[in-house]
Amino acid sequence: MAEQTTQSNRVDAQKLDPNMKLDQPGRLGLEWLSPKEAPFRLSGFAWFGQDGLYRRLPAKPSHPLPPAVDALANSTAGGQIMFRTDSPKLAIRVELGGKASMYHMPATGQCGFDLYLGEAGDQQYCGTIRYDHTLETYESVLYEYEAADRHITLNFPLYQGVKNVWIGIEPGYEVQPPLPYKSGKKVVVYGTSITQGGCATRPGMAYTNILSRRIPLEFINLGFSGNGRGESEVAHVVSEIADPALIVLDYEANAVDVEMMERTLPEFIRICREAHPDTPILVVSKIQYARERFDPQLLQRRLDMKRVEMEAVEACRSKGDTNIHFFDGTVLLGTDSYNECTVDGVHPTDLGFLRMADTLEPVFKALLKNELE
Structure with a gap:
């Protein structure tokens, strides 16, 4: 009888496709800055000035919130980081509140950041973070281009909470405030x-x-x-x-x-x-x-x-x-x-x-x- 062999049907696309290779944490050699400090602008967190948290409702609300609403307020949907920089490399370091867990929504939507370049009204999609979705922390390079002044918008994850986030730029380059909104409303x-x-x-x-x-x-x-x-x-x-x-x-x-x-x-x-x-x-x-x-x-x-x-x-x-x-x-x-x-x-x-x-x-x-x- 001929000897039978078995072959796994498992496909590891990250090993087979170099375009899907993940960045190695801690090897980027960048200066890491907190978007909680000027000149960065945080949007989408109406109580950030009061609580200092990436959270969509107050930490101590004036009226008792339903427990599920209170928990979901930690999801950072709609949060944005805006600034300008001339750095030729831009990266992000993130500490999540938990892992991706939904069967019908990609981890990049649940837990990721994506990047737009350009002023308001002319913001163009540039890229999305790459990260190991089984982890709660990640570093990801967002771009590597020639040095030039760029207007940056980073969108926070839609379904997971974010404990901390840092922006990485090349040493010696600057971060400037973004252009203002049309009004403060x-x-x-x-x-x-x-x-x-x-x-x-x-x-x-x-x-x-x-x-x-x-x-x-x-x-x-x-x-x-x-x-x-x-x-x-x-x-x-x-x-x-x-x-x-x-x-x-x-x-x-x-x-x-x-x-x-x-x-x-x-x-x-x-x-x-x-x-x-x-x-x-x-x-x-x-x-x-x-x-x-x-x-x-x-x-x-x-x-x-x-x-x-x-x-x-x-x-x-x-x-x-x-x-x-x-x-x-x-x-x-x-x-x-x-x-x-x-x-x-x-x-x-x-x-x-x-x-x-x-x-x-x-x-x-x-x-x-x-x-x-």
Whole structure:
């Protein structure tokens, strides 16, 4: 009988493809700087000046937060580091709060940083960190070019927390402050896992980050995966953010049922309006789910939710609040091929997020006209 041999089907692409080789930690020979210090600018963390943490809600909130929301506030979705440097090499060193753990979202989206070069309005994608996703710390070279002054934007991870981060530059080169925003006001977006960025392949593709490259204002991403449910306690904390240029409520997908939406939305609006009498408020209904084509009850639930949202906005407008608006999220992924824009029928891919940003951009710009002139 001929001797039988066995062969493993395991494929190690990092060994077979040199383009996937990881950097070796500790061998970069760079000067490491903390973005917590000037001249770096941190955006997306409304309470950083108070707490000094890469966290999206206050460490000691004025109202008790649901435990899941409090935990998810450590996810750094929407956080950004901006600066200018003439260094020919740029690198990043990161200490995460945990490892990548999701089955349907790449580690680069959960735990990675990505890099854009250029001034606001002309920021171009340059690269994404490379790291061993089984570890909680990593170093990664972002670029090696000729020395030249460059405007840098680094987007924080969407789903993991960041304990510490350092920026590496060549010794002898400088870091300068970034160009200022159009104004000191902020776009505050409250919502769900979709708002948070699930399941973008890299941070810059969350729809709030895409919009931040097109609208020169600071964006605050307050998407809480599975837990953006419109609680009044959360509304009170959100309303404490100073100088909002626009407040967006995009949490329908986490509302347990129509009754929850009927109970929470008017109160959330009331709390925000009381704190910010003149700020535009935009209520966005959720995207279409793929299974709605086959599940009439799921479709009807979305239509009922949308009705509640429209009625809540109209009730405010009938009382004289002309600065509150509704947007029908049915069209956010397109009307024909929306089922091709998600990972799992719910969470958008990069294509889905790009379509969302393309659709919302003119809506946001119209409401932010006074801030952008």
